[in-house]
Amino acid sequence: MDRINPLDIPLNPVTKTWVCAIGALAAMTSMNWVSIVKLVFSPARVFSEPWRLITSFCYFGDLQVLLIQNIVVIAQTNDPLEAMYLYKIEYMPHAWVQFLDKDSKAKLREEIEARKTYDFAHFMARIAVSIVATVVCLSRWVDVSREFLLLGPVLEKVILYILCRNTPSEYISFMGISIMAKYLPFLTHFIEFLFSKEFQKFSLTFHQGMFRAMGEFLTSGLVKQSLIVLTISHFWWYIQFFYLEYVDVGFSTSTQEEWSKAYTAIRKNRSVWLDLPNFYRYLITPPWYYFVTRRLLKRQEIIERLIREGNFEAPEEEENRSREGPSEPTEAVEQNVFEAINPIEGSSGISRAENEVLE
Template structure:
């Protein structure tokens, strides 16, 4: 256990500490659960701390909390360990003017900033979850109180997409690919809580089409946020708007376009750069650009 704790990356470790500390304070009656969870009407008025504490509030000290801490450390830890700002996020109009020395300096910055870059990504996920949970509350009257549980499972989804072929064994009886794990968990949880049969029955009877079960919307929020950020950062950017690492091919392409009087700009990639690239990189890029050999 000590070895696992020491190997946790910094953001994951900080989140685990905040969860354990919050649970300990609730168990000793220093804090009350109802003062920490996400209640939009209060969070957006005079109790803004709920926007943060709801990500650290799970349960009092219990076996369930230990299980949640395991999920947090495993999912968040794996995503953080593999996380690195993709150089493809930097617009070609900027990076094409860099020499080898400047590119090496940029790579050093990217490696050095891995922890804070992941924190920025973590905050982006959190803001998306807050927006989604608020819409569900105000449009459907359903309140998702523990945003930390949502964040944990969003990271599980992202980790499953990053390594879909990795095998998972459940209690020595069932083995399946990690890509299926989020969906299996969702189906089992909703079924055990009695929401799936009721929703299906109401749909068949035509009582209503929009689901009313809180657990259904809990997992819909998870899959929506998780798939948006995974597909945007890890699928769309590398697969569609990737950066050509062949400098000679890029140079010939630029020369051909300039000769034809064509100025080409990838609008989607520009939008992705502003959305995904941590803001401090714009200052770093300016500094590198002004640097002389």
């Protein structure tokens, strides 16, 4: 009988890593190996105890039924978003891709497809950084540390909001009930309020006056947390999945063209130093694509130089010739490519030519 591997669960890599980290920290705290005080987030100890930046996102409580429920919710929200997540070449800064030809963009799309896991990890990382930065900044004026001791549930709510905004008409199972996705983020905040101590305070003060009860409600810690979570969630959804997807992309569909035309006048009147669309692109683009686009651009320049010298065929011509059938001079042409690249690149050898041109 084969042994069951506890890590062999049907989840995508980033979600699986997060779930395993949650389970590991829960086991460590349940066995008193680690103190909970050392895991929670504290704005005053961000730089002196940097491990809290990771543990506060991976600790959801000790081993109990509530922890299992949180893991199930993460599997139902984070995993589908990771499965459908795909960074697009249209999201990249124009300065990185504007000089790439059709063949280079096709190879760039292949690079993006191969890096889906890393792109989603970067997506979650920048959301986590924005949560930390928001809490640290607000803690200078407003006491929000109690509401953000555990940042993992906050990240979970942000992911849930983005998933529901991307699939508003689908139904998601919540507590055994199928609910339309567009209502689920607000429903979770409302249910959390019903089972919190804030609701008990609201009920007690309601008998003393409606206005006093509303004041207690609006200044409660749970309302502060909900407003911050919804603001961060909508910010990231709006930038990547609405603005750059439908507003700032002037091709692909007529709808995008209409949105682009509608914003043309506004974009012409903006200041040169305040290029928000381009700023959004730099904000959401993983940094490794800068080096990928530079490598593809260098490869493209080498091929164009060889074509001008007559030592290489354009990708379109090479594809047409391959459809007609192989010809005898193929090996001779490849040999001419290597001989032509060597004087251009110096004494780098054939292997470098193969890596930069024929990959």
